[in-house]
Amino acid sequence: MSEPLVRITAQATVDTALQAWRHYLEDQGRSPHTITSFLADLKLLAQYLPPDRTLGAITTDDLRRFFQWLEKERGVPCSRKSLARRITSVKSFFRWLQRYGVLVVDPAEKIPSISVFSPPPQVLTEEEEAAVLQAAKEMRRADRPDTRPYALLLLLLSTGIKKSECLGIHVNHIELQSSQGPYLFVRYASPTHRYKERKLPLSEEWLEAYQAYVAQYGVTSQLFPWTARALEYVLEEIGERAGLQKHLSFDMCRWTYALRQYQQGMEADLIRQRLGISRIQWREVFLKLRRLAGEEISSPESTKAA
Numbered sequence: 001m002s003e004p005l006v007r008i009t010a011q012a013t014v015d016t017a018l019q020a021w022r023h024y025l026e027d028q029g030r031s032p033h034t035i036t037s038f039l040a041d042l043k044l045l046a047q048y049l050p051p052d053r054t055l056g057a058i059t060t061d062d063l064r065r066f067f068q069w070l071e072k073e074r075g076v077p078c079s080r081k082s083l084a085r086r087i088t089s090v091k092s093f094f095r096w097l098q099r100y101g102v103l104v105v106d107p108a109e110k111i112p113s114i115s116v117f118s119p120p121p122q123v124l125t126e127e128e129e130a131a132v133l134q135a136a137k138e139m140r141r142a143d144r145p146d147t148r149p150y151a152l153l154l155l156l157l158s159t160g161i162k163k164s165e166c167l168g169i170h171v172n173h174i175e176l177q178s179s180q181g182p183y184l185f186v187r188y189a190s191p192t193h194r195y196k197e198r199k200l201p202l203s204e205e206w207l208e209a210y211q212a213y214v215a216q217y218g219v220t221s222q223l224f225p226w227t228a229r230a231l232e233y234v235l236e237e238i239g240e241r242a243g244l245q246k247h248l249s250f251d252m253c254r255w256t257y258a259l260r261q262y263q264q265g266m267e268a269d270l271i272r273q274r275l276g277i278s279r280i281q282w283r284e285v286f287l288k289l290r291r292l293a294g295e296e297i298s299s300p301e302s303t304k305a306a
Contacts, residue, residue, distance in 0.1 A: 008102050010056030014046040014093075017055060017102075021093060029195040029278070041089035044070070055097060060107045063090060067111070084114045121255040122246055123292055129157065129256060135242035140212070149238050151206070151213035152224065152231060156250060159184060159200045160257030160275055163250035166231070169223040174202070174210070182207055186276060196276040258285075259292050 025035045094108040136150035173185045182202040239248030272282045
C-alpha cells in the first residue's frame with residue numbers, strides 16, 4: 001500500500017487529495033493514459049460537490065446523485081462505457097482512502113460497478129492461420145523473394161506482441177545464446193511502463209526466418225525499420241494472397257496468439273504476463289478470451305479467479 005506524499009485527512013476535499021492520488025497511481029505502474037482518465041473523473045466529482053464538502057462528509061447518496069447527474073442531467077453525452085470507467089475511478093479512489101486510514105467508511109463501496117463489453121475481437125481460425133503462414137512462406141520463395149512478411153507474421157503469431165512493441169524491437173533485444181533458450185526482450189523506454197517488460201521465448205522456426213530476413217535486409221539496429229502503416233500493408237498483402245476474408249492486422253495476430261495459448265492449456269496468469277498487461281486489464285481480456293474459446297460465461301465475477 002503506497003502512502004501519500006502529503007498527509008491527507010478526512011477534512012480534506014477531493015480536489016486537494018488528487019495530487020497524492022496521482023502519486024499512488026504512478027507507484028502502481030498505471031499508464032499515463034489511465035492516470036489522466038482517473039484524475040479527470042475525480043475532478044468531475046470535485047466540481048459536482050459543494051466546494052467545502054470534505055472527504056469525510058461524502059455519502060453514498062452523494063455519489064449516486066453524482067452518477068445520475070453524469071448520465072442524465074449534465075447535458076454532455078455519457079456513454080455506458082464512460083460511466084463504467086468513472087464508477088471504477090471513484091470506487092478505486094475511495095477504497096484507497098479507506099485502506100490508508102483517511103476514511104473509516106468507504107462511501108463508494110455500495111455503488112455497483114457496471115460491465116460494458118465491446119464487440120469481440122476477430123481472430124484467425126486454425127485453417128486461416130495456416131493459410132496466411134503458407135502465403136507468407138510463398139512470398140519467401142517467389143521470383144523476387146521477400147523474407148520480411150514471414151519473419152513479421154510468424155513473430156506476431158508466436159509472441160502476441162503489440163504493434164508499438166514490434167516497432168520498438170532492436171536486434172540487441174533478441175538473445176540467441178541464453179541458457180534458457182533464445183528469447184525476445186520486450187523493452188520500454190519509459191519507467192512507468194517497466195511492468196510491461198518481459199522475455200518471450202522464440203522458436204527455432206522463427207530464428208531461421210529471422211536470420212534469412214537479416215541477411216536479406218542488412219538489419220543492424222531496429223528490427224523492422226519502417227512505419228507502422230508500411231508494416232500494416234505487409235500484413236494486408238499476406239491476407240490478400242491467402243484469400244482471407246478478414247482484415248489481417250497486428251491486433252488480430254495478438255488475439256489469435258492469446259487464444260491458441262489458452263486453448264492449448266497455458267495457465268491464465270502466464271498468458272497475461274506474456275501479453276504484458278496488468279491484472280486489472282486482464283479481467284476484461286480474459287473474459288473476451290473465454291468467449292472466443294466458446295465458453296459460456298454466466299457472470300463477470302467468474303473471471304476473478306484468474
